[in-house]
Amino acid sequence: MADPRIVIVGAGPAGIRAAGALVAAGLRPILLDEGQRDGGQIYRRQPEGFTRTPEQLYGTEAARAVALHESFERLKPQIAYHPRHLVWNVADGVVHTISEGKPGQFAYDALIIAAGATDRLLPVKGWQHAGVYSLGGAQIALKAQACAIGRRVVFLGTGPLLQLVALQYHKAGAGVVALLDTSPFRRQVMALPKLAARPGMLVKGLRLVGGLMASGMAIHRGVTPVEIHGEAEAGVTGVSVRLASGRIRRFDCDAVGLGYHLRPEAQLADLARCAFTFDPKTRQYWPEIDAEGRSSVPGVYLAGDGVRTQGADGAEISGALAACAVLADLGRAVPEAERAALRARARIMERFREGIAEAYPWPAHLAADLPDEAILCRCEGITVGEVREAATGKGADEVNRAKALTRVGMGRCQGRYCGHAGAEIVAAASGVPLEAVGRLRGQAPVKPLAISAGESQP
Amino acid sequence: MTEPQRSDVLIIGGGIMGASAAFFLRQRGKSVTLIERGLIGQQASGTNFGNVRRQGRYLPQLPLANRSRAIWGRLNEMLGEDAEFLPSGHLRLAYSEEMAGRIEQYGRDARPYGLELQMLSGNVLRDRFPFLGPEIRAGSYSPLDGHANPRLAAPAFGRAAKRAGAVIVERTEVLSVEQEGGSFRALTADGRVFRAEQMLITAGAWGSRLSQQFGEPAPLVVHGPQMAVTEPVPYALEPVLGIATTIPEEIIYLRQVKRGNIVFGGGIRGPASAETLRAYVKPENTLGQLAQITRIVPALRRLNVIRVWSGIESYLPDDIPIMGPSARVSGLHYAFGFCGHGFQLGPGVGDVMAELIATGQTSTPIEPFTIARFASKATNQTGGHE
Numbered sequence: 001m002a003d004p005r006i007v008i009v010g011a012g013p014a015g016i017r018a019a020g021a022l023v024a025a026g027l028r029p030i031l032l033d034e035g036q037r038d039g040g041q042i043y044r045r046q047p048e049g050f051t052r053t054p055e056q057l058y059g060t061e062a063a064r065a066v067a068l069h070e071s072f073e074r075l076k077p078q079i080a081y082h083p084r085h086l087v088w089n090v091a092d093g094v095v096h097t098i099s100e101g102k103p104g105q106f107a108y109d110a111l112i113i114a115a116g117a118t119d120r121l122l123p124v125k126g127w128q129h130a131g132v133y134s135l136g137g138a139q140i141a142l143k144a145q146a147c148a149i150g151r152r153v154v155f156l157g158t159g160p161l162l163q164l165v166a167l168q169y170h171k172a173g174a175g176v177v178a179l180l181d182t183s184p185f186r187r188q189v190m191a192l193p194k195l196a197a198r199p200g201m202l203v204k205g206l207r208l209v210g211g212l213m214a215s216g217m218a219i220h221r222g223v224t225p226v227e228i229h230g231e232a233e234a235g236v237t238g239v240s241v242r243l244a245s246g247r248i249r250r251f252d253c254d255a256v257g258l259g260y261h262l263r264p265e266a267q268l269a270d271l272a273r274c275a276f277t278f279d280p281k282t283r284q285y286w287p288e289i290d291a292e293g294r295s296s297v298p299g300v301y302l303a304g305d306g307v308r309t310q311g312a313d314g315a316e317i318s319g320a321l322a323a324c325a326v327l328a329d330l331g332r333a334v335p336e337a338e339r340a341a342l343r344a345r346a347r348i349m350e351r352f353r354e355g356i357a358e359a360y361p362w363p364a365h366l367a368a369d370l371p372d373e374a375i376l377c378r379c380e381g382i383t384v385g386e387v388r389e390a391a392t393g394k395g396a397d398e399v400n401r402a403k404a405l406t407r408v409g410m411g412r413c414q415g416r417y418c419g420h421a422g423a424e425i426v427a428a429a430s431g432v433p434l435e436a437v438g439r440l441r442g443q444a445p446v447k448p449l450a451i452s453a454g455e456s457q458p
Numbered sequence: 459m460t461e462p463q464r465s466d467v468l469i470i471g472g473g474i475m476g477a478s479a480a481f482f483l484r485q486r487g488k489s490v491t492l493i494e495r496g497l498i499g500q501q502a503s504g505t506n507f508g509n510v511r512r513q514g515r516y517l518p519q520l521p522l523a524n525r526s527r528a529i530w531g532r533l534n535e536m537l538g539e540d541a542e543f544l545p546s547g548h549l550r551l552a553y554s555e556e557m558a559g560r561i562e563q564y565g566r567d568a569r570p571y572g573l574e575l576q577m578l579s580g581n582v583l584r585d586r587f588p589f590l591g592p593e594i595r596a597g598s599y600s601p602l603d604g605h606a607n608p609r610l611a612a613p614a615f616g617r618a619a620k621r622a623g624a625v626i627v628e629r630t631e632v633l634s635v636e637q638e639g640g641s642f643r644a645l646t647a648d649g650r651v652f653r654a655e656q657m658l659i660t661a662g663a664w665g666s667r668l669s670q671q672f673g674e675p676a677p678l679v680v681h682g683p684q685m686a687v688t689e690p691v692p693y694a695l696e697p698v699l700g701i702a703t704t705i706p707e708e709i710i711y712l713r714q715v716k717r718g719n720i721v722f723g724g725g726i727r728g729p730a731s732a733e734t735l736r737a738y739v740k741p742e743n744t745l746g747q748l749a750q751i752t753r754i755v756p757a758l759r760r761l762n763v764i765r766v767w768s769g770i771e772s773y774l775p776d777d778i779p780i781m782g783p784s785a786r787v788s789g790l791h792y793a794f795g796f797c798g799h800g801f802q803l804g805p806g807v808g809d810v811m812a813e814l815i816a817t818g819q820t821s822t823p824i825e826p827f828t829i830a831r832f833a834s835k836a837t838n839q840t841g842g843h844e
Contacts, residue, residue: 089741096741103745380717394617395628401497404504404609407717412689412764444741448689448762454748455759 003027004330007095007108009087009268012040013312014114014304014319016072021323023078025332030080030106032087032097038072041116041136042312044143045069057143059168060204064312087115088445090272093299098449102456110299110326113269114319117262117305120284121417122157122225122367123384125374127258129230134417135259139165148174150255154239156225158183159261159360160205160311166257167211176217178251180241182260183360184222194355197348201313218251220244224366228256261360262309263420269307270442272300278435282357283364284420285439291343293322294329301325309356314349317342367421368428376425377418379411387422388429397430399423399437412448415440465489465625467815468642468654470632470668471661473503474608474801475793477615478808479658479815481537484622486816491625491652492616493632493644495664496735499612502662503801505737505769506683507711507723508608509698510802511548512573513600514564516778518826519803520571525822526806527602533805538621539614541606544716547697548603549587551594551754557702558596565598575600589695591756598702605698605713608801615808627652635659635671637787656789656815663732663772665780665794672787674829676780678795682730682737682768683723686744688761690718699754700724710750712758720758722751727798730770737768773797778827781807783814785830791815792829 006022008015011033022029037045043065046052054062082099089096095111097104119134126132133141133149135157141147142165152175155166166179195202212219222244229238229250240250269287270276275296276285286307293301303322304315324339370376372385390396390405399422402408408422409415415422419440427434467483469476472494480492510530512523529536530543552558558579565575578586579596587597620626631647635657642657659668666676693716700711701724712722725746730737744766752759774780774795784790791814793807800807806822814820 089744091738091741094741394613395497398497401500404500405613410765412762414765443765443767444739444744445763445766448764449744449748450759451688451748451752451761451763452759454745454750454752 004109005107006030006110006112006326007032007106008112008114009095010040010114010116010304010306011035011038011072011081011083012114012116012304012315013043013068014306014315014322015040015112016068016075017316017319018112018114018303018323019079020071020075021320022326023075025327028079030082032082032085032095032106034084034086036083038083039065039069041140043068044140046144050146052146060207061312068316086447087268088447088449090268098453101450101453103453108299110301110330111272112301112303112319112322112326113272113306114304114315115265115268115306117264117309118416119259120261120263120362120420121258122260122363122421123370123374123376123418124156124225124228124258125371126228126230128375128378129228130235131230131255132228132236133255133257135161135165135257138257139168142168142172148172149257150236150253151175152177152253153255153257154178154180154251154253155257156180156239156241157259158363159259160356161259161261163208163212166217167208167215170215170217176215177253178218178220179212180223180225180239180251181219181221182223182225182363182366184244187361188359191355191359194351194358197351197355201352260362261356262305264306264309266306267414267442267446269295269300269302271444271446273297274300274302276439280435281354283362283424283434291346292325293318294325308350308353310349310353314346314353317346317349321346362420364424364434367424370421370425376422377408377411379413380407382406382408384425387425391426391429397426397432397437399426399440402426403440409440414443462643462651462653463491463625464653465491466654467491467656467658468644468652469493469658469660470635470644471659471664471794472498472612472616472626472628473501473660473662474499474612474615474804475796475807475811476658476660477612477619478805479660479793479811480619480624480626480808481615481622482809482812483815484619484624486812488812488816489623490619491627491654492619493627493630493646493652495629495631497628498616498626499609502769502771503612503804504609505685505767506608506771506798506801507685507721508605508713508801509548509711510543510606511600511603511698511700512802513548513550513568513575513598513603514700514702515799517567517571518823519778520568520573521822522803522806522810522824524572525809526803529805529809530606537614537618539610539617541611541614542715543604543606545602545604548600549697549699550598550600550702551590551699552596552702553593553708555595557704561596561598561702573600587697589755589757591753593753599697603698607715611801611804615805632668635668637672637790642789656791658791658793658811658815660793662794663770665772665792669792669829672784672790674784674786674833676795676829676832677775678772680730680732680770680772681727681798682739683771683798684725684728684739684743684747684766684768685721685723686739686747686763686766687722688720688758689764691720691761693718695720695755701754707746708750710747710754712751712754720761722747725750728768730768732770735770737770739766739768771798776831780829781811781827782824782829785828785833
């Protein structure tokens with residue numbers, strides 16, 4: 001029997017560890033990645049010619065980043081690695097890519113999707129102004145190009161990335177005006193027992209908070225975002241929030257980094273027809289997986305932050321576990337001792353993930369309370385009020401119906417950035433539980449597909 | 459068990475046919491109940507291309523299409539909602555001399571039905587529509603055709619019907635239909651019973667499941683249209699564009715909405731299932747469309763597709779719908795199986811069916827669409843495609 005065709009999507013920590021485990025078992029997987037270089041987002045490698053040290057780039061995670069990059073260099077000759085390949089669709093056992101403007105196909109017997117995460121965003125009045133970036137975008141600008149999103153930056157939202165990016169900007173010499181966190185400090189204290197599942201990571205987190213305190217930037221927790229101020233030409237001019245004390249305060253700035261932790265990039269899993277399930281703790285639908293990353297579709301495996309937001313260490317473990325599942329399902333020998341150890345570590349990662357979700361909760365009430373005039377869907381320019389009107393006046397008590405009637409989530413991001421808030425608004429306006437308003441159905445292409453791609457077909 | 463719900467007319471299936479029939483039946487004073495398994499306009503009525511096109515249709519269907527076009531023109535006023543109908547013109551294009559000859563012949567044949575088409579070619583065509591590609595030889599322009607938003611039209615009819623007094627029952631599946639003691643009876647999955655003097659089945663891809671309970675099965679098959687939309691760009695393509703061709707891979711049609719996005723479809727149809735309620739766009743079909751769309755408008759090569767979608771459309775072997783009274787049961791009517799070209803007809807079908815149900819006759823000829831044709835032997839006709 002010919003060797004099975006195993007396709008891995010994503011060359012971040014999960015994809016690389018999955019590839020490594022498969023190579024160790026004597027297989028030669030195909031690794032497809034959208035990026036120029038391996039490493040994914042968290043361990044993104046700087047472009048050729050840039051000379052920052054791993055410590056400058058990855059801080060406390062430098063050793064892990066270097067280890068992963070070195071593993072990848074050793075793996076490279078033993079895998080079919082295709083960088084700059086965007087997977088835009090998957091259907092009938094074939095992954096469809098675009099590379100250098102040309103379409104390509106990769107048939108698979110097993111598919112490991114390790115597509116990573118994007119920022120979980122919550123609209124705020126004025127977030128459509130130029131100069132508002134997601135936290136991930138703000139971090140990539142710094143990591144990849146050594147650029148800051150502004151000279152006087154406010155970071156607004158919640159989650160570990162909010163604090164990390166704020167401190168990275170400060171250390172890089174960018175002016176950080178304020179860190180405004182919607183999560184009150186007591187939530188972080190309450191989550192300590194679960195966060196203690198990873199004592200080393202907890203210590204790193206405490207040091208991060210210590211670094212922020214020492215930085216001199218204004219830090220406010222338990223805030224309620226009111227508005228991002230701006231002008232059509234000049235873009236962002238300031239941010240107003242209601243502080244925990246109840247007082248409204250404005251911070252002048254020229255850029256905002258916005259984000260409320262991360263959400264899985266689950267579009268490919270959706271196109272592969274994987275079943276989704278509602279997670280009441282984080283208030284979102286995500287793909288169903290078993291303890292090793294098997295989806296509901298035989299032959300399709302999900303790993304890394306693209307399915308559960310455990311962070312880089314969890315991604316490495318879940319990638320290796322997904323490879324174990326592939327080997328087991330193909331009837332190949334599985335390193336059982338390692339598999340058992342990985343499963344034990346995965347449980348710790350999952351407990352820590354829950355702790356982070358509790359420490360920095362998705363502020364659902366802020367979405368439900370958004371003013372009518374706030375833009376909800378930036379791609380299509382749809383306001384919160386239009387969606388509310390569809391929900392209350394036109395019976396759109398389900399998100400795909402609201403999408404059909406208002407175009408919310410129909411634009412080029414396909415609801416990545418407004419979908420969760422849109423669901424909260426539909427649920428609150430129609431008095432239906434969030435779970436019952438459903439989730440936006442994913443459609444190809446995962447990212448915009450150039451029409452010119454049609455010219456280079458066989 | 460609760461008392462059955464009663465009305466003059468019971469409509470099963472809330473696509474654009476059923477929703478508009480409900481609206482027009484209320485205009486004629488009939489009490490109406492419409493039962494829909496999902497939401498109004500959610501299946502083929504909401505996922506199609508949105509063509510409000512008459513040219514190219516099966517000629518005996520033109521009186522119905524004309525009647526429908528007249529309603530489209532006053533739809534917003536009638537329904538009190540905007541379904542984004544844009545009488546932007548429709549341009550049917552040909553690559554070959556042979557197809558140019560065919561569309562020209564169609565123009566002559568359509569004139570007696572009151573459809574005036576302008577045949578354009580060479581510099582006249584190019585001066586008027588400078589965005590067309592060099593392969594285009596000729597075009598037939600229908601100035602009063604256009605396009606509308608399928609996601610809005612049927613729901614707007616449904617709400618207008620409801621405001622006018624129709625009972626709209628959504629998220630309710632009909633399990634069985636029968637005639638009992640001179641009236642009709644429908645039993646729903648939640649155990650309710652609905653009764654009416656007359657029944658109209660407008661259940662699209664699921665129509666035959668119901669008609670066969672009255673001994674009149676129809677040979678429906680389902681396909682998924684392969685739709686896509688680009689990112690928005692400044693509004694510049696006024697007419698709806700479509701290629702007239704005998705090569706299925708070459709079929710492509712496109713329209714630009716006022717917001718700026720360009721919607722397109724055509725080519726090989728995709729898989730759809732009336733059982734699972736899902737329809738898919740095959741990636742290779744999307745790529746095939748990309749190669750075709752730049753033959754019509756080369757400048758589109760600089761744009762990106764941001765989304766594709768499909769739906770569940772039902773087709774009949776002769777490519778024309780089933781519409782009219784049952785051939786077996788008095789008081790029973792059908793309008794389903796519109797073979798991918800029902801959206802333009804929707805308002806007209808509702809109007810004609812309401813007339814037929816309320817008065818027993820209609821001024822618009824619909825004889826070719828009788829379900830009786832499948833009781834004997836199928837005829838061979840050709841219709842449109844979208």
